[in-house]
Amino acid sequence: MNLLDAMTAYVRVAELGSYTRAAETLDLSRTRISRLIMELESHLGVRLLQRTTRRLHLTEAGESYLARAQGILQALEEAEAELGAGSTEVCGRLRVNGPMSFGMRFLSPVIARFMLEHPSLEVRLDLNDRRVDLLEEGYDLAIRIGELPDSSLVARRLARCRMVPCASPEYLARFGEPRTLAELAEHRCLRYRTASGTDWQFGSERLAVHGPLESNNGDVLTQAAEAGLGIAHQPSFLINESIKSGRLVPVLVEEASVTIGIHGVYPARRHLPAKVERLLDFLAEAWGDPPEWEREMGLSPLAQ
Known part of the structure; x- marks a missing residue:
């Protein structure tokens, strides 16, 4: 035994x-x-x-x-x-959890590069949109986006991204481009459903919006916006390719946008395992501040 x-x-x-x-x-x-x-x-x-x-x-x-x-x-x-902490070799097993859409786009490619640099490391990467219990389910690290609830876990901010209202050129040609938040509230809005509701936040102002579609999946709303169904209010990492290709156009860019944090969350320990610490450093450097996808979109730098 x-x-x-x-x-x-x-x-x-x-x-x-x-x-x-x-x-x-x-x-x-x-x-x-x-x-x-x-x-x-x-x-x-x-x-x-x-x-x-x-x-x-x-x-x-x-x-x-x-x-x-x-x-x-x-x-x-x-x-x-x-x-x-004093060794350059990262090895052993590492269990990581992340959200589905962000994980497919920006987490899994970076982890692949990290593993190429550390060939002795074995990784289990699980992607889903539920809030996992790290201790109960045995994860070393989770990537979480948005506000973090109070817990015994430790969080490190790795990057930030903005919420961006956007619509297809066809929709804007048909219904016009909103110039104020009041005008935006009158448009067909594609709403992301959370536990706190479907309102949109601009700075300190909470905007009640209405429209033909709500969903708990951001990719669904992005596709609907590209099809001309309405205006979406999406995190920049979900729409960067759509903006770059011209399938979507940002609107109300002068309004105060909400910035959300992208965090690495891990169980509290006296000493953070080297494999977790190295991966956190690698992710922060790879994504950057402002993050790579916002630089590609040509958005102005984030305020500190």
């Missing part, structure tokens, strides 16, 4: 309350996880988990061992981070 592997398996099962979810985060089979914990219990001579048909329960010995095992694994991780 590899004691470290067994300890790691036990901690993940205890934290997640599931053999299956622990197996997913550790990239092992459920059978292997079960075997490791059985071997650990045999090695210790105590029962750590009570298994029922519906859930797992930690025994008193299991609770005590969990606290010690968590401390040991944390200490090992910090020791590796301290050694890694």
Whole structure:
């Protein structure tokens, strides 16, 4: 039995309350996880988990061992981070999560370049638009865009981007270009749906808009705007190619645009693992401030 592997398996099962979810985060089979914990219990001579048909329960010995095992694994991780800080080699496994549209356009190409520079690194990159639990799901790093809720996680801003109202030349030829926010509110607006609603923000002003389409996916709204269905209010990274090609045209560029942050978020640790720190530095340099896609669009520099 590899004691470290067994300890790691036990901690993940205890934290997640599931053999299956622990197996997913550790990239092992459920059978292997079960075997490791059985071997650990045999090695210790105590029962750590009570298994029922519906859930797992930690025994008193299991609770005590969990606290010690968590401390040991944390200490090992910090020791590796301290050694890694002085090494140029980035290796091991790295689990990263990011939003779908941004991830496809700007995260995955940069990670590919990072991996070419560090061939000993293995990366699992998951893209989705739900807010993942880094600790519960075993991620080392997540890329999050917009306001961050209060949490125990640490956030580092890597780049900023603007929200840009835009429409197709065909739509503007047919309905006219809005010159004020009041005029904009009278147009056919394509709305992104969030938990806080579908209003658009310009500086400190919140604008109620209406139109034929709302969606929780920015690519859907970009395609609808290109088709001439209405005016969209999109983050610059979603529309840079459309603006460059002329399929969309920015409107109301003189209005105070909202700037949103693009952050790297990771669990709080005394020592940040070298692989995470190096990737954060690499992403920040690759995207830039102002970000590369806004420079390509010819937007004016962001105010500090």
